[in-house]
Amino acid sequence: MKKILAAVDFSEPSKNAARYALALAKDIPGSSLTLYYTYEVMTAGSDGTPLLVDTDARKVIASGALNNLKAELGDAGNVNIDIAIEPGRLSSTLVKYVEHLGIELIVMGITGTSRLEQIIIGSNTLSVISEDICPVLIVPADATYKKINKAVLTTDLKDVASTTPVKELQSVLSDLKPELSVAHVAFEVGEMPDSIKKEKDALQKMLERFNPAFFHITDPDFIDAIDKFVKEYKPDMIITVPRKHSFFKKLFTESYTKKLAYNSQLPILAIHSK
Structure with missing residues (x-):
């Protein structure tokens, strides 16, 4: 990078x-x-x-x-x-x-x-x-640079092996050397399904040299979940892997921006899935 x-x-x-x-x-x-x-x-x-x-x-x-x-x-x-x-x-x-x-x-x-x-x-x-x-x-328009000491990767833990841009992620993490968190949002309360556990293990293996900390968050609203996570753990950057253009755009439509307003100083890195 x-x-x-x-x-x-x-x-x-x-x-x-x-x-x-x-x-x-x-x-x-x-x-x-x-x-x-x-x-x-x-x-x-x-x-x-x-x-x-x-x-x-x-x-x-x-x-x-x-x-x-x-x-x-x-x-x-x-x-x-x-x-x-x-x-x-x-x-x-x-x-x-x-x-x-x-x-x-x-x-x-x-x-x-x-x-x-x-x-x-x-x-x-x-x-x-x-x-x-x-x-x-x-x-963001008013952001000032702050060394990227912490980064959070958001994930839905689906089809990790075929969709994770491993090379690009590793390049970013190797250059920035942040403390890495991985946030997975589940929309329903309950124990993590075995299928999701397998996806988590696969992603853990891909990123093992960066020693990521995994967080399983239960919230019916994805943006609210990331809002709470960022407020608590205070990362310097959000990394997202949009599968489709429409997904990324959805995060920034007017109905969601008020929830993200607290985060106006936080840069977002978009790395497309494979």
Whole structure:
């Protein structure tokens, strides 16, 4: 997880995500950071007529803005910072760039409205997550970097062997070296079924060198369960393995964000299942 890319659009949340990305990179020896910006080659005139963008002029402006942001980030320590500007839609253009350069982590900000409990993930962030390019770290708009000493992996303990992104998880955990907790939420009260115990044992074996602590939580509401867990154990990052784009999006729809508002400073790392 040493090649890090921060996707920016010059909004304050994206600038904050870039600051977070640099601080994270400084904590991972040998890391590099790319500040990445894309722009549409077509725009709409006042009457809605499609107009071609002056790409050369746009690149010059974007290059200046990215270099200004690079300067604003301040001391980069031993982290090499590059800038990249490409025409096209973010998600499709980013796929090619990430694959070509071997980017291992994308860092993006959350676009928020005026009230904390109304925070939602921006459409660009969702589109990048849905592409399943590489792990994506979602940084809340007001988050400030704190060394990742504790992380919690949320899991439903289903089909662990075929769905767990072991390589990506091990890479993240090896680089960050956090104290790892694994939180499984059961919706009904009762003893853990044998099938779930087997899945737990399988995941335990996959992650055994990280010595994870497992927690079995009973709660009919997944978000409430994670809420309580985070309040009690105070992790610095949540790691989730969304099986589908819609599952991840569900966590951030307006009906759930109020329950997650307490967690506004906590980054969430999405690593797609295999």
